[in-house]
Amino acid sequence: METDIKEKVKALPTTSGVYLMKNVEGKIIYIGKAINLRKRVQSYFRASSSQLSKTDLLVADIRDIDYIPTLSEAEALILEAGLIKKHAPRYNIDLRDDKSYPYIEIKPSVTPGVTEGYSKILVTRPREKLKGSIYYGPYVNVSLVREALNLLRKIFPYCNKINCGNKECLDYHMGLCPAPCAGKISAKDYQDNIKNICLVLDGEKDALYRRLQKKMAELGEKKEYEEAAKVRDQLRAVSALYSGSASLNFYKEAEQLQRTLELPRLPERIEAFDISNIMGNQPVGSMVSFLNGKPYKSNYRKFKIKTVEGIDDFQMMAEVVYRRYKRLKIEHKIFPDLILIDGGKGQLAAAEAELKKLEVEIPIASLAKKEEEIFLPRRRNSIKLAKDSLALHLLQRVRDEAHRFAVTFHRLRRRKVSLSMSRGNK
DSSP states (O other): OOHHHHHHHHHSOSSOEEEEEEOTTSOEEEEEEESSHHHHHHHHTSOOOSSOOHHHHHHHHOOEEEEEEOSSHHHHHHHHHHHHHHHOOTTOOOOOOOTTSOEEEEEOOOOSSTTTTOOEEEEEOOSSOOTTOEEEOOOSOHHHHHHHHHHHHHHSOOOOOSSOOSSOOHHHHTTSOOOGGGTOSOHHHHHHHHHHHHHHHTTOHHHHHHHHHHHHHHHHHTTOHHHHHHHHHHHHHHHHHHHOSSOTTHHHHHHHHHHHHTOSSOOOEEEEEEEEEETTEEEEEEEEEEETTEEOGGGOEEEEOOSOOSSOHHHHHHHHHHHHHHHHHHTTOOOOSEEEEESOHHHHHHHHHHHHHHTOOOOEEEEETTTTEEEOTTOSSOBOOOTTOHHHHHHHHHHHHHHHHHHHHHHHHHHHHHHHHHHHTO
16 A cells, blocks of 8 residues: 555544545555544555455455545435445455345335325335346345435435325324325425435435525525525525535424524534532533534543633623633634523623623523523523423533533543642652
8 A cells, every 4th residue: 555545544534435546547456434534444464364355356456445424324324325336346246136235216106096106115025126126236235225315314204105195194293204195295296205215326426416405595585485494494404415514403403403503504513611610629610513514522621620710600691702702802713603601691791791891793592400400691581492402402412511521631630730749648
């Protein structure tokens, strides 16, 4: 393996994703998926037996490696299948066409009645391929195929039952099936969803984007804003699928939070603060950062309290908030879309006062643990969201991570001080 390839392999992330191996001409010669990209790709370059294998021939041809990160192996399966179909790499040898392997079958419905003409998507092991059906595969792991299809159903709902009744099923209420059996969706709109899924499985990402953007524009011109918003959500979810940068549920959570807090933009970047101390002893502050609903750990920060003595959580919070955003302002760094404070009105007011001193305008809110109340500046009453609120779940994840990070840092600091004192007494 050449030095530059070795370095590329070392630089691969340890997340799940799809890897693309290229030859000297830059042509893709092999595509694979992995739970751990670096570990999987490294396995190709380990010493093999003296007998020349197909893997040895592949490795000899590799001159470059590219990758696409994903949030799960199921998402990697979706991308891998589409990319293999699109690029047909020479080293991707198909599995034997055998009944023991599962396929994705898109089966046209011929049942007379309201479901006639509504295709079904099923996982099958066909003895023979049926005329009129479209097949994708074969695949090895049937559980992973089902998980991948479940991800696609969250974006483009469809029916996966062979026999349907004439009223909505549980999948309809979960947002996974548009209930064609109950006449809840037109044949055209339903088949649009099926077409979009085919484009994903075919690896036609650009065609899918164009199709969705065109539909969203048409709905906007007709002033069908609610339907246009649904297509916009599909676009965002597809973008998340292909980039591995956000969970499929994040945009729903973030949009709900944006409406609840009346934020000027989607809260893609959230920074949260917490204070940890025991009776004022060894107080510390923490700041965690979330990007697209996920912890962005390289942006986490720890603070030793420097200016506050005794027990004063409000002033401790004021100190760490001031230090954080004074630095960002001096260094001309990007501000978050939302600051979240762990606490109630007092902590929020202290933090807001420091932002005013810095002449920094960033939306800010606090979340109090006891009743899970949300407090906003210049708002007398708190906001109490339903326990199943997506917006509340997002805030709770961020707040809980800030608390965990602060407590961990505080314990470490106390342990170091205690160890230092015990050594000094010897």
